[in-house]
Every structure is written in C-alpha cells, then in structure tokens.
Amino acid sequence: MGNDRYNAVVVGAGPAGVTAALSMAKNNLSVALIERGKYPGCKNMTGGTIASMPFSQILPEYWKIKDIPLERRIVSDELWLLDNDSAVRMGFTGKKFGMAPYNKHTVLRYKFDRWYADQAIKAGAKLFCSSLAVDLVYHKTGPLAKKVDGVILEGGDVIHADVVILAEGAQAALTQKAGLRKRLKPNEMTLYVKEVLELPAERIEDRFNLERGEGASIGMIGFPTSPGIGKGGIWTNKDSLSVIVGGYLNQISGKGLNPLGLLERFKGHPLVKRLIEGAKPIKYMGHIIPKGGFKKIPTLVDDGIIVVGDAAEMISGRRGMDLAMITGQFAAESVAQACALDRYSRDILASYEERVKGSFFYQNMKKGKSTEAYFNKHQDSDFLITKAMNDFGYKYFEQNLDSDKSNLLKMLEELINMQPLSKSAKDVLFGLQNWGVL
Template sequence: MGNDRYNVVIVGAGPAGSTAALLLAQNNLSVALIERGKKPGSKNMFGGSIYRKPTAKIIPGFWKEAPLERTIITDELWLMDRTSAVKAGFTGLKFNEEPYNKFSAIRSKFDPWFANQAVKAGAKLMTETLAVDLVYEKIGLLKKKVDGVKLDNGEVIYADVVLLAEGASANLTQKAGLRGSIEASSLTLYVKEELALPAKKIESRFNLEPGEGSNIGMIGYPTASVVGKGGLWTNQDSISIIVGGYLNQINSKGVSPYQLLTRFKEHPLIKRLISDAKPIAYKSHIIPKGGYESIPTLYDDGILVAGDAAMMVSGRRGTDIAMLSGLYAAETIAQARAAQDYTAKVLKGYKKRIMDSFFMKSIKKSKNSKQYYKEHPDADFLLTKAANDAAYRFFTVGIEASETKMKKIKDEIFGMQPTKKTLTDLYYGIQDWGIF
C-alpha cells in the first residue's frame, strides 16, 4: 500500500542502467533508477577509456559536457621484463580533433553526470537504495511474471518490467533463476590506484600537450605469474595504475593483489613515470570474463539483464558494451510497451539484438583464447621474456658480423620452446591483449 508503480524499474545506475533510463524517459515511460551508492559511480572502480563512437550513439556530442579527463592520442603495449620493455604503440594527433576516438575518465565522476542526463529526461533516481529481491505476479495457472523489486527498507516498487543492470554481482539475476553460480576461473580481480600529479608534469613525462592523454597496457612483469594485465594511463591531474588477473590463479599462486600493485609500482620503468605522484585513491573490483558460456539467460517474463550482470564484457571493452546493452534493452522495452505485453514473448527481442551485435561476435571469438590461456598460463610470460632477451641482443653494440648476431637471436628464440608453440602463443596473445 502506498508503494509506487512505474513502467520500468532499473536496478543500478551504471552505464547500462543510466542508458536505458535516459532512452526510456525520453520515450515518455515512467522510470525508477535505483542506485545503492551515495551517488551513481560511488561504488565504481573503473577508470580506463570512454569510447567516443558507441557513447555518442546514446548522447551525441557528450564530450562537450561530460566530465572527462584527457583525449587519448597515444596507445602503447609494453611487453615487460625486469629491466626492459619491448614497446609497440601509436600516436595519432587526429585523435585530438573532433569527433575524437576515446577519453580517459574516472567513472565515479562520469557516472553521476550520465545518470543526471536520465534524470533531466524525467527518470526518478533513488540513491542509497538497495534492491534485495524481486516480487512477482501470477499470470496464469503456472506462470508468474516479475512485477517489481523489494528494497532493503522493506518497501516494494512495482513495475511492468524490471531491468537488472546491477553489476558483476548479478545477485538478483541469480535470484531470478537466470544464471548459475559464477566460477573463480570466469572472474578477474583488479586493483587500481590513482596518483595525483600536476598536469604539467604529466604532460612533460608522457610527451603530451594540455588535454592530450596516453594509455599503456602491459603484459609480463606486472602480473608476476598470473594471466592478466597491467596498465597505466593519464587523467587530468592524476595517473591511474592498475594490475590484476584471473582470480583462480591469484588464489592458486598465493598472490596478494595489493602487493602485486606495490611491486608493479616499484618497477624501474614505472617508478620514473609516477615519481612524486601521491596516491589519492585505492580501488578494486572483479570483472566478469567468463565469455560466451557464462552469459546468463537475458530475459524472462517482466525482466531483462544488461551490462556486467549479463557478462557483457569483451577484452577491455565493458563500459561501452554495457551502454549498448542498455540501449537494446530500452528498445525492446519500448516495443513491449507498444504491444502492452511485457512477457518473454516480446522481451526475447532483446536477446536477438544482443546476439546480432558486433560485440557478441568478439565475445564468442574470445572463447578460443580463453581456453588456450587455461592450458598455457605461461604463454605471455614466455613471449615477453623471449622478446626482451632478443631485443637486448639486437640493440647491444658488439664486435660481430650482423649475420652472426641475427643467427644467435634466432637460435635463442627458437631454442626456448618449439617454434610452433611460440607462434601459437603469439597468435592467441594478440587476440587476448586486444585494444587497450
């Protein structure tokens, strides 16, 4: 009694939830957007990049207003050993012109702005509110349909349809019976620090003009023996440094994530990039990396799942895919409203949209490399070692004929492990490292 009713209740004001809230409110549906944090983004550890193209599909020209850090013009991949790094990279100055390519961002600043766009369109944002369960209505003798959510204060909010954009925990998704348990081998755990440094220092260290940013992904040394990645990128007045890998390997190898980060920061090539920078934030979160097999059932009567809760992550892409899944969910819900039918019959259109998307093709494809790393967890380490040893030799000035030198390098690389293995390591490595 006295409990509210909306067309749509959205659980979670992250990129998936706020996207759907914005688009549905623009379509004149009544929307409640529920967020457990003090503000949207309060619980979010992501830093990384906001990609221009997918984000502009939802808010055209968003970069003019959104709180973004820097325009990324440089992307590098470092294969790191203890005293060296083989670097591949690209700097494109065109990326600093409209319409840009991507931006560094801190989601605890970006998310409140993004959710506020939905509020301005008419969505009702409820912060410090935790949804703990779903409520159902009977629609026939044996069937029931989701009819709303129950909050931690006991209140119920009713809705024609509930969109779960609740993040990696996928708590209600599990309660709704849409997914099984999540294995540690399907999850990566990352820790991150933000280190304050004046903009001028950042720009001189990374060879940037004001407003330009740089992004470095790292393989090998940073994760010790765990399959995972390290990374470092520039914000406006801070540097973000991140490291992590598969949770089951962190466990079996006895690794402490905080110590991993400390060790990474002490690497001589990292130390000089972050010297004098003062830590201002320490954040951590799991990232679902289960791939195709771990994707839950995406819909049922009166309910849809989007974003991390739906395991919508491919390589480094998560935020933009979450937004796109929110977009598809909103399109489907608008159709359901037009048909006045919120059962699975209409909502299944959401699954079709997701399955036909470009990112689902990538998620499907990543299956092979995930399996390969399961069988060969040392692949990145061996490649990195070989590349650095070879580079040391190549760049060392000696007193031998260049043919002799090249032969030695070749023998060394191919002597480490069978050539075929090195090539397969490289093949899957390139697939897995992806775009940073």
C-alpha cells in the same frame, strides 16, 4: 516509493543502467533507477577509457557539453611487454584521435557515473540511492504467473514495474537469483586493484609527451602479474594518473599473490616508477571483471526481465563500458516496443536478445571464446612471450662484433629452446587477443 508502479525499474546506476534509464525516460516511459551506493559511481571502477562511439549516439556532440566529466582525449595508446627491467613497446599515437568526435577518453567513474545519472534524472527518471535490491517480485497467478513484476529493496519496500532491467554489474546477484546466470568460478573472473595518484596537469603532459587536454593509455603484460596471466596499466587523467594491476582470480590466489603486493611491486618497476614519480595516492579501489567469455553469456531475457552490461557478461577485450551502454540502449528500445504493445513476455522482449546477437561485440566475443581456457591451461604464456620478446629486443638492438646472420641464428635458437615455435606464436596471438588488439 512502496506503492509506485513504473514502466521499468532498472537495478544499478552504472553505464548500462543509466543509459537504459536515460533512453527510456527520453521516450516518456516512467523509470525507477535503483542504486545501492550513496551516489552513482561511488563503488564503481574502471581502468580506463571509455569509447566515444556509443556515447556520441546517446548524447550527440557530447564534447560540447560544458560540465561533462571526461578526463583526457586519448591520442596515444600503447601496449608494453614488460620484463624485470626492460620493455618492448608497441602502440599508436595519432593526432586524428585528438579531434572530434574523438576515439576514447579517460574517465574516473566516481565523477562520471554521478554526472551521467543526473542526465537520466533531468530526462525524468527517478533515482533511488542507498537502495539495495535484494529480490525480484513475481506475478503469482494467471497466464503470466512467474513473470517478474518488480523488485524488493532491503528494508522491505517494493517497486513494481512492467519490466525489470538488471544492470547490476559483475556480481549479478539478482541475475543469479532469477536463474539466468550461474555463479562465476574464480577462473572465470579477473580481480583488479587500482590507485589514483594526483599529479599536476603540466607534469603529466611533459612526462607523457602530450599537448594540453591530450591523454595516453599504457597497458602492460608480463611483469605486472608474473608468474600468472594479468595486466597492469597507467592512464592519464586531467590532473591524476590511474594505475591498475590484476589478473585471473584463481591464479592470484593459487600462486599466493596478494593484489596489494602486486600493485606495490608494479609501481616499483624501474620503468613504471619513473612515470608516477612525485604523484600522490588519493584513492584506492578494487573490482572484478567477468571473464567467463562467450560460453558464459547468461540467458538475456525472460518474462518481464532483461539483463544488460557486466551482469550479462558483455566484455570484449578492453571494452566493457561502451558495451554496457549499447546493451542499455538496446534494452530501452525493446522495453519501448513492449510498452507500445502492453506485452512483456519473453517472446516480446526477445528483440533485445536479437539486437545483442546481431552486434559487432557479440561477433567479437564469439571469436574470442577460447581465451579463458587457454590462459588457464598455459598460465606462463604472457610471461614467456614477454621474456622472449625482451631478449629478442635486447639482442636486436645490441651492437656487438658478430655478423647479423649469427645474431639472428642465436636469437632463433634461444626462442626454440624456450618452447616450440608454434606455442610461442599461439602465446602472442592469445596475448594480443586478451589485451583487445585482435
């Protein structure tokens, strides 16, 4: 390993790194893929679902691949405003999403990432597991002094490459070391815990009203992390359920909330309890999501270096894995161009930055730039709006002896008494935006 030189070395075998490695290897470039875990995905976590779109571009007709470890095709997507013992539910169930090319699938990263990395190996990339990249190597002399020229692994091995792609995920230690990204503050990241609970496929289908192979996604705000901002969620896998809960790190610690305690409390909610009844916990994990938003997007390229995926803060609403893949693909295209010119300076690699800036998700992130500031200022917004909507729902559906008009006036009066209507409208808008609906 020590004396090898590659066209590119990719740090991190998550969706961003593997996509970059796969795409470059398919393009006949030599690629080293470095992963600190014992195998790709062993330390990785997601909610969650993976969108089909980037996937079908990277692996055309992926659904025909026999051993692909996708769990269920999502046909039912819901958001619940969850109060102490009730919920206002909104969502969409669509059979069209159950047909190829599909909309999104549930995945378990400890299965998926390993399989995905195998595709990169089959294409020619070299994977090095249990290998922690601890530093960058720089050209020392000449016009390209300060150009990144490889990575140093824990233990001292050095891997040289024309370009280093940093796909190291949310913590982004090397991206920080390279001076491209600042350390995230606790109010710029969310912390989630997740439990996977085993349940037979037929019981999942019965319980969530699904046909064989179909899946459901239920996101919940309000109760899961009240009195702070956060989310809970339940996703159906083939024969297990993923249950997550979490929120802004500063709010969790500032309010003395314990993530494990939040998970137990969430699982004990009467409406959640029913969905997971009889399911047996088989895995437990925790992870952070960078939530600095648009203003915290780091410098994306420098001489000999490109940052992709979570390391580059590419998170928009509920989407992260697909954006990681797309940025991995963009990086691979720019490296191929650089290799063709045999030039790896910042101005050549800037084509990656241009691709990102021209993307749909960059536009979305730009639009959502003030979300984090709003939620840190109004930490009760999810809770208040959930409460109001549940009170409203109760009164709307309650059969009483008052006229419709007096019922409506009572509902409005309560809403106005809680807080100004303009603030409630903002809470709803930001809540939906945070969940990824707008």
